[in-house]
Amino acid sequence: MAVFINEECINCDACVEECPNTAIYPGGEPYTLAEGTSLQDDTEKEALAEDIYYVVPEKCTECVGAHDEPQCIEVCPVDAIEKDPNNEETQDQLQAKYEKLHA
Template sequence: MALTISEECINCDVCEPQCPNDAIYMGPEIYIIEPEKCTECVGHHDEPQCMAVCPVDCISPHPEWNETPEQLMEKFKLLQQQKK
């Protein structure tokens, strides 16, 4: 399941550099997580790093992107292949 950032985001800039998949970027008003690139850090870390560092807890599972851990791992592998 991909993650999403809510309107409570204070644009503190701590989540973006923590994302190993470069899935987080600054949108028009708040940071945005690109669901196609978000693996919840599967393949990189034991927990989503953006959630771990967010000071206002504005990051949560995306309601429209339900993925199993196996699907997240497959997405991770595909993203790694694309980096080569």
């Protein structure tokens, strides 16, 4: 399961540097899969949100592989980050995803 950022986000930027996979971006800014990972795809992709920070699901492992708990959820001052029930993955799938991101 990846996490997502809801409309409570106050754009404080605290979560970005906590992410081991560089999966969090400011609203309106493009993302790449390659940034912060060993993936090769460095094409800029359209932002997934305009006015609030957003998480790239392909790069979020719920922090599996790096930390015991999702670090972004721990630091968000307004509880704007939630696990996404529409994006469910097992612990093993998340671990495999992390290993692929950092091969």
